[in-house]
Amino acid sequence: MNALRLGTRRSQLAMAQSRGIAERVTRLTGRPVELVEITTYGDVSREALARIGGTGVFVSALRDAVLEGRIDFAVHSLKDLPTAQPPELALAAVPRREDPRDALVARDGLSFEGLAVARGRARVGTGSPRRMAQLNAWARALGCEIETVAIRGNVDTRIGYVRDGELDAVVLAAAGLRRLGREGEITDLLAPDIVLPAPGQGALAVECAASNAALAARLGELDDPHTRVAVTAERSLLAALEAGCSAPVGAFADLLEDGQTVTEMRLRGAVGTIDGSALVQLSTTGPVPGSADEAAATGRRLADEMLAKGAAGLMGERAH
Ligand SMILES: NCc1[nH]cc(CCC(=O)O)c1CC(=O)O
Numbered sequence: 246m247n248a249l250r251l252g253t254r255r256s257q258l259a260m261a262q263s264r265g266i267a268e269r270v271t272r273l274t275g276r277p278v279e280l281v282e283i284t285t286y287g288d289v290s291r292e293a294l295a296r297i298g299g300t301g302v303f304v305s306a307l308r309d310a311v312l313e314g315r316i317d318f319a320v321h322s323l324k325d326l327p328t329a330q331p332p333e334l335a336l337a338a339v340p341r342r343e344d345p346r347d348a349l350v351a352r353d354g355l356s357f358e359g360l361a362v363a364r365g366r367a368r369v370g371t372g373s374p375r376r377m378a379q380l381n382a383w384a385r386a387l388g389c390e391i392e393t394v395a396i397r398g399n400v401d402t403r404i405g406y407v408r409d410g411e412l413d414a415v416v417l418a419a420a421g422l423r424r425l426g427r428e429g430e431i432t433d434l435l436a437p438d439i440v441l442p443a444p445g446q447g448a449l450a451v452e453c454a455a456s457n458a459a460l461a462a463r464l465g466e467l468d469d470p471h472t473r474v475a476v477t478a479e480r481s482l483l484a485a486l487e488a489g490c491s492a493p494v495g496a497f498a499d500l501l502e503d504g505q506t507v508t509e510m511r512l513r514g515a516v517g518t519i520d521g522s523a524l525v526q527l528s529t530t531g532p533v534p535g536s537a538d539e540a541a542a543t544g545r546r547l548a549d550e551m552l553a554k555g556a557a558g559l560m561g562e563r564a565h
Pocket of ligand 1: 322323324416417421449
């Protein structure tokens with residue numbers, strides 16, 4: 246039986262994600278899956294992500310490979326996907342989401358609060374305007390000041406800044422650290438009511454050509470409907486704010502359970518200035534959307550409320 250070709254970026258995180266999905270696809274279909282390495286613009290460019298982001302720098306080379314038939318399918322971090330889905334590509338599966346939270350890796354095992362109140366102005370590394378805005382707002386609420394420092398690079402590089410003392414802490418997605426077996430580095434998990442994750446954080450997207458309906462159906466068996474509904478609402482909120490993946494926008498939908506059954510979905514959104522001096526944070530709770538369209542409508546409604554509270558005026562800024 247010929248192998249399915251799964252295109253993947255070469256980074257450790259992408260490889261770990263792709264290997265995990267490859268195993269599940271093989272178990273499901275009985276077909277071997279072969280990994281094909283693809284280099285994306287996001288891997289080659291040294292520019293600040295906040296500046297080049299928003300156009301799917303990590304995903305377009307993989308998508309081209311799918312459309313040109315060089316690979317059969319691709320796995321992306323959902324938060325890196327542009328919000329508009331091209332009609333020639335099928336979002337075949339959104340598997341069950343991992344921990345959506347941001348994680349702090351700090352010197353001396355410190356929590357964020359411990360770090361913020363420690364003597365001196367803590368230097369916290371992150372390339373994400375969303376994290377900068379919310380961390381600065383949190384520090385202000387604690388009556389402290391921190392310095393957010395723009396960094397990028399792979400997980401080892403980022404953690405290295407703390408190891409070698411250049412920074413007091415870095416912030417990374419908990420899901421990424423888990424997938425790499427590096428959760429032991431985490432010194433604090435940031436509560437979503439204080440630091441809302443990026444829309445889609447912790448979730449993966451499995452894409453194939455829309456014309457390959459048979460493959461889309463097989464891959465669809467990996468889909469987790471609750472995760473799909475939640476990330477659909479989050480991404481619709483982001484799209485309705487007309488913000489890209491580098492905008493200081495946090496969004497997180499969680500499903501509330503009553504015993505065993507899921508009863509309601511709560512969607513939260515946050516937009517702030519990078520210095521944390523202003524933050525608009527709203528939430529809405531209602532019945533679990535019965536379809537992707539309903540989930541998207543929930544996201545748009547919350548975005549409208551946020552815009553009415555002045556969200557647009559907070560999003561103009563960019564990280565330097
Ligand atoms: N923008 C890079 C990126 N895309 C997805 C993840 C982590 C894994 C995930 O969120 O699923 C990361 C790294 C990070 O934010 O620390």
